[in-house]
Amino acid sequence: MRKLLLGDEAIAQGALDAGLSGVYAYPGTPSTEITEYIQNSKLAVERNVHRRWCCNEKTAMEAALGMSFMGKRALVCMKHVGLNVCADPFVNSGMTGVNGGLVVLVADDPSMHSSQDEQDSRFYGKFAMIPTLEPSTQQEAYDMMEMAYALSEEVCLPVLMRVTTRMAHSRAVVEVKETPRAENELNYNAQASHWVLLPGNARRRNVTVTGQQADLERRAVESEYNKYVDGPDHKMGIIATGIAYNYLMECYPDGCPYPVLKISQYPMPKELINRMTAECDEVLIAEEGQPFVEDLVRGVMPGNAVIKGRLTGELPRTGELSPDAIKRALGIEVCEGYASCDDVAPRPPALCQGCGHRDVYTALNEVLKDYPNARVFGDIGCYTLGFMPPFKAIHSCVDMGASITMAKGASDAGQWPAVAIIGDSTFTHSGMTGLLDAINENANITVIISDNLTTGMTGGQDSAGTGKFEDICRGLGLSDEHLKVVVPLPKNMPEITKVMREEIEYRGTSVIIPRRECMQTLQRHLKQKKAQEAKQ
Amino acid sequence: MKTDIILCGVGGQGILSIATVIGEAAMHENLYIKQAEVHGMSQRxxxxxxxxxxxSDPISSDLIALGAADVIISMEPMEAxxxxxxxxxxxxxxxxxxxFVNIPNYPDVETVMADLNKVxxxxxxxxxxxxxxxxIPRSANVILLxxxxxxxxxxxxxxxxxIRRVFGRKGDAVVEANLKALAIGKEAQR
Structure with missing residues (x-):
């Protein structure tokens, strides 16, 4: 059966067809569509595959590991920075190993289309000493899922699958299976000595896992996804990983004259690399992301080999690759199109018209006119756009939840007013623990939880804490006098500014919750309602 | 046969529904397709x-090289x-x-038109x-198609x-509106 699928959708379909029992994820561009596809899948509904969003990547990773412990196949999905959030259970899952197949799908975002850095998750795969896959095409992404689950169960380790934005968000025709594999049965074979990471057990496991590395490398050398194609001209050889392989082949529609090594499975297939460095005068290394392969190849090379790549300037040191970047590295002339047009103005994204975050920033800016030394600590979400004109309202944005903890640290240093602004979903992701720190010391900060009842920036997924925020704050020990709820609308401006002013003046921890539905989900809900009424 | 197309506009203008129709037509003809999309923050x-x-032949790159696009279809003149x-x-x-003016420094419309007419x-x-x-107020993008x-x-x-396959489940009226839009667009070709 042929389907036109996004890379993300091909991964989701591949996992379902491989007998998936549960997907665990927190939304994050460019990985969100994997979980959404499974949520909308008939098969997933029929089989009752777990598919609800999790609070954050750490809870997701741990739940998936628990499902694997019971013998079933699980998938964890996240964007690259999400892997930082779950680094603890991720790295340690390499120590415990798995029972049912476990695939950790991480979508990197080179060029930072929707992210704060361009870290390359392949380093994490090496760090955790687990097999890592990097598909070149949507078809490979689909096929690799079945292979990844089989591999995971065979070597009893989680498998990291790393994709990038172009793979995740590009569509192609994919041939999919007619009949999905059955789910694994529940089994109790997980051996406690693997799973209880007391130092004594962990030391034994460490010997086992390090001892497995040679076998994992042999599998990479023999993998159908790593291929060495010889070419007549040995002046140069080219190593291309994942999606960079496509850009290379785009330059040579009639076949590449140089030997080409495509790498889509790690650990590094050293034998294949050594063949290339032995047979070619120079080696060009093209990889999407950081110079992971290039660094390692330089590290193992004898003195006189010439290695070219991102570290020597033939390819750009940072950012996404493109067919043109590869052409330049190969000395192929770049095609001349029209000259770029100087009249084109940049068009950055902006908060939607009518968005509640707008009213929050309008009110906050109005109040802070009287506090020229105020510092506002922002967080990750649509409201990060409050940095842009006309608001220019935030002074930091680092990682999920950092608004509250950074405001607290600033306050500890003597800053006042210190204001944190965080969204509802980011608050339940990583803000709650920081708020507890603040409340325990009654830190002199004002926290604004701008609640739009959804995870907005990634397209309106359910938000874990909807309906519970006042209870959460009270539960963490906040008193009702300094827990305020307002409705962010222009007509309520006098009330909102009054509340903000009072809570800034209060020398202790206070929380203000402006609450109004996201414009995107509101429009969607109105449409759905209309369609339903039309049916009746 | 090979056609490289850039679809563009401002987030929310619905360029992806044009892509869906082209993709459906191509898929039905057993052509190879690659379509790189933009999701996430820029959609705002x-x-x-x-x-x-x-x-008609396998496609390697998901991205189009400089100077290689056969068509730019744009929902907005400056974006083209x-x-x-x-x-x-x-x-x-x-x-x-x-x-679509949502930025303070949008150039003069005459300048944009003059730049376009240089092509x-x-x-x-x-x-x-x-x-x-x-x-057919909701089918403007199909006129462009x-x-x-x-x-x-x-x-x-x-x-x-x-169009019949993509819009079929939305009912005959929607299909007819979009077929009409397609015909209006066709008339405007030269």
């Missing part, structure tokens, strides 16, 4: 584009200009004439007015059939 009113490549370095010297621009092959249409005048039909190198009836 920022510039958005999609690289759509269709070919943003991708000029990707347009082949023989390529076509098919664009809506109506500026050898260009079709500029007031698709929203055409859609209003023909009582109709106007791009020759440049896309896809036969007209194949686009028609793709």
């Amino acid at each position: 009113g920022g510039d958005v584009q999609s690289n759509l490549r269709i070919s 200009l943003r991708y000029l370095p990707y347009l082949s010297k023989e390529g076509w621009i098919i664009t809506s004439s109506k500026p 050898k092959n260009v079709i500029i249409l007031d698709i929203e007015k055409l859609a209003q005048d023909n009582a 109709g106007a791009a039909q020759k440049a896309l190198n896809i036969e007209y009836d194949k686009l028609e059939n793709a």
